[in-house]
Each structure stands twice: as C-alpha cells, then as structure tokens.
Amino acid sequence: MVRIGIIGGSGIYRLIEDPVVREISTPFGEVKVYTGMFGGEEIAFIPRHGEKHEIPPFKVNYKGNLYAFNLLEVERVLATNAVGSINPKLEPGTIVLPHDLIDLTRCRNGTFYDGKTVLRVRGKEVGGVIHVSMTPSTYCPELRSSILAAAKEMGLHVIDGSVYVCAEGNRFETPAEIRAMSILGGDIVGMTGCPEVALARELALCYASIAIVTNYAAGVKSNAKLTHEEVMDIFSRRLDDLSELLARTIPRIPKERSCPCKDALREFLKD
Ligand SMILES: [Zn+2]
Numbered sequence: 001m002v003r004i005g006i007i008g009g010s011g012i013y014r015l016i017e018d019p020v021v022r023e024i025s026t027p028f029g030e031v032k033v034y035t036g037m038f039g040g041e042e043i044a045f046i047p048r049h050g051e052k053h054e055i056p057p058f059k060v061n062y063k064g065n066l067y068a069f070n071l072l073e074v075e076r077v078l079a080t081n082a083v084g085s086i087n088p089k090l091e092p093g094t095i096v097l098p099h100d101l102i103d104l105t106r107c108r109n110g111t112f113y114d115g116k117t118v119l120r121v122r123g124k125e126v127g128g129v130i131h132v133s134m135t136p137s138t139y140c141p142e143l144r145s146s147i148l149a150a151a152k153e154m155g156l157h158v159i160d161g162s163v164y165v166c167a168e169g170n171r172f173e174t175p176a177e178i179r180a181m182s183i184l185g186g187d188i189v190g191m192t193g194c195p196e197v198a199l200a201r202e203l204a205l206c207y208a209s210i211a212i213v214t215n216y217a218a219g220v221k222s223n224a225k226l227t228h229e230e231v232m233d234i235f236s237r238r239l240d241d242l243s244e245l246l247a248r249t250i251p252r253i254p255k256e257r258s259c260p261c262k263d264a265l266r267e268f269l270k271d
Contacts, residue, residue: 002035004250005044005074005205007065009192010082011212011239013047015246024068027117029061031068039250044072048079048192057169057191063112066199070121075262076143076206076253079196080242082235083164083188084172084217086181090159090188093234094213095241097147098164100138102186103194105168110195112202121203124269132201132264139197142259143208143249150248156241162187164211166194175219189217204264206257210245212238 008015019034034045046065049055069077083096090096103110112119118127144160151158165186167173173181173189181189188211200207214235 001073002042002044003073003075003255004041004253005046005069005072005077006038006246007077007079007196008045008047009080010049010053011235012080012242013049013051013053015045015243016043019045024071026064026067026071028064028067031061031064033068033072035072039247041250043250044069044074058107060192062196062199063109066196066203066205067112067119069205070203073122074205075257076140077200077208078143078147078246078249079207079209080246081164081190081193081209081211082214083190083211084215085187085213085220086165086178086189086217087162087187088216088220090162090213092213092215093238094159095151095156095238095245096159096162096188096211096213097144098139098188098193098209098211099144099161101164101166101193101197102181102184103166103198104181105166105194107168108195110198112199119203121265121269124271126265126268126270128268130202130265130268132198134198134201136260139208140206140259140261142254142257143206146252146254147208147210147245147249149252150245153248154241154244156245162211164193164209165189167191173218178217178219188213201261201264204262206259206261210242212242
C-alpha cells in the first residue's frame with residue numbers, strides 16, 4: 001500500500017530517485033506511475049504533463065491518473081500547479097495554497113459517475129448518479145495544515161488561501177477574461193486544477209495543491225512585464241523549494257485520516 005500520491009505540474013517531471021515504473025491498467029486507460037522513496041516513505045508519483053511535458057492540459061488523463069492512485073490504495077494526493085496571478089499582490093515566485101476554486105473549463109469530462117460506470121473504492125463498489133459535496137472544504141484541511149507546518153519549519157513564505165480559477169486553455173486568457181475572473185473572486189489562474197480536485201473527491205481521496213505563481217495574468221501589470229528569462233529564473237529557484245516542501249510535508253501527514261474527505265462516499269459505497 002502506498003498512502004501518498006503526488007501529481008507534479010509544470011516543471012516537476014521527476015521526483016523519486018531510481019523509481020519503479022508501473023503501468024497501471026484502469027477503465028480509463030493505461031497510466032504510468034512512478035513509485036519509490038521520497039520524504040521518508042514510499043510514494044507514488046505521476047508527472048501530469050508526461051515526463052517530457054508532452055500532454056497539454058485538456059488532454060491530461062485526469063480520471064486515469066486518480067483512478068490509478070485509487071488502485072494503489074493511495075489516500076492522500078498532493079498536487080503542484082504553475083499559475084498566473086490575477087491578484088496583483090501575488091507576485092511571480094509566490095507559493096500559494098489555494099483553499100477554493102472556480103471551474104471555468106468547458107470541454108472536460110469532470111465526473112466518474114456517468115450513471116453506468118461502476119468503480120471499486122477501498123474494496124467496495126460504487127456507481128450510479130452521485131453528487132459529491134465540495135463542502136466543508138474544497139481542498140483537504142489536513143493536507144493543507146501539513147504543508148503549512150512544513151513551510152513554517154523551512155522558513156518558507158507560503159500564502160495560506162486563495163481562489164484558483166481553472167481556465168480551459170489551451171491559449172492564455174485575454175485581459176477581459178482576467179478582469180472577469182477578478183470580479184468573480186479569483187486570485188490565481190491555471191489550466192489543470194479541474195477536474196482533478198473534483199475527481200479526487202469522487203474517490204474520497206484527500207487532495208491539496210501547492211501553486212507557484214510564474215507570471216502576472218494578462219493585463220494585471222501591463223507596465224511591469226517580466227522577461228521570459230526572469231520568469232524561468234524565478235520558477236527554477238522555486239522548484240527546489242517546492243520539492244523540499246513536498247518532502248518535508250510527507251512525514252507531517254497524519255497516518256490516520258480525520259478530515260471529512262474520507263467520508264465523501266460514505267452513503268454510496270456498497271459491500
Ligand atoms: Zn482529507
């Protein structure tokens with residue numbers, strides 16, 4: 001059993017030294033999962049965009065990735081996301097832990113529960129038409145606390161709470177779209193947070209995201225445009241912090257879950 005899965009976003013394609021590569025067959029396709037020691041225990045790792053960043057956001061096999069974790073009996077999922085900032089206070093280089101999201105994707109299949117598919121979750125069958133709840137916490141509070149405690153131990157400045165807006169892509173947003181997202185309450189924008197968060201909840205997996213701001217979104221600071229080199233420089237320096245943050249978070253994640261995520265399917269699981 002591997003209790004923790006990590007989904008690496010842009011810039012994180014390898015995490016484990018000498019991993020075991022496992023091809024996991026799921027009803028949603030084959031998924032390559034890397035397992036091995038990281039942060040003091042065996043974990044499972046999936047680079048969301050593939051090892052060579054060959055998979056665009058709209059083609060990521062979100063269902064396959066999370067179902068592969070489910071088959072490995074993972075309970076906790078940590079994800080990383082590179083994001084643009086809608087909120088001008090979040091400058092490039094800032095590390096942010098979102099607490100809520102707005103899904104503005106349009107063309108993605110965002111549920112396991114299409115009325116027909118029957119899944120197995122922790123040894124029990126589940127299927128039909130199921131509407132999971134995104135309250136009381138959109139992201140797992142226990143994972144978020146563990147990340148914040150690890151950041152504090154490192155002396156790493158992390159913003160606790162922000163609203164992640166998921167755009168469909170594949171292009172970047174227009175200035176008018178970013179203004180609209182700001183009015184809606186968004187702080188950061190990316191293309192991969194959804195449906196990942198909801199699919200994790202549909203399998204009763206804990207899920208939290210660590211986002212790195214790589215740039216201001218369109219029109220946010222039109223007079224302070226960063227060069228590509230500056231962005232990449234900020235990003236690569238932050239990647240070391242991000243891997244250390246992940247490694248230090250793992251031992252802080254409680255072995256027993258006492259968050260609401262584990263009960264997301266309680267009334268639907270059949271023996
Ligand atoms: Zn949880």
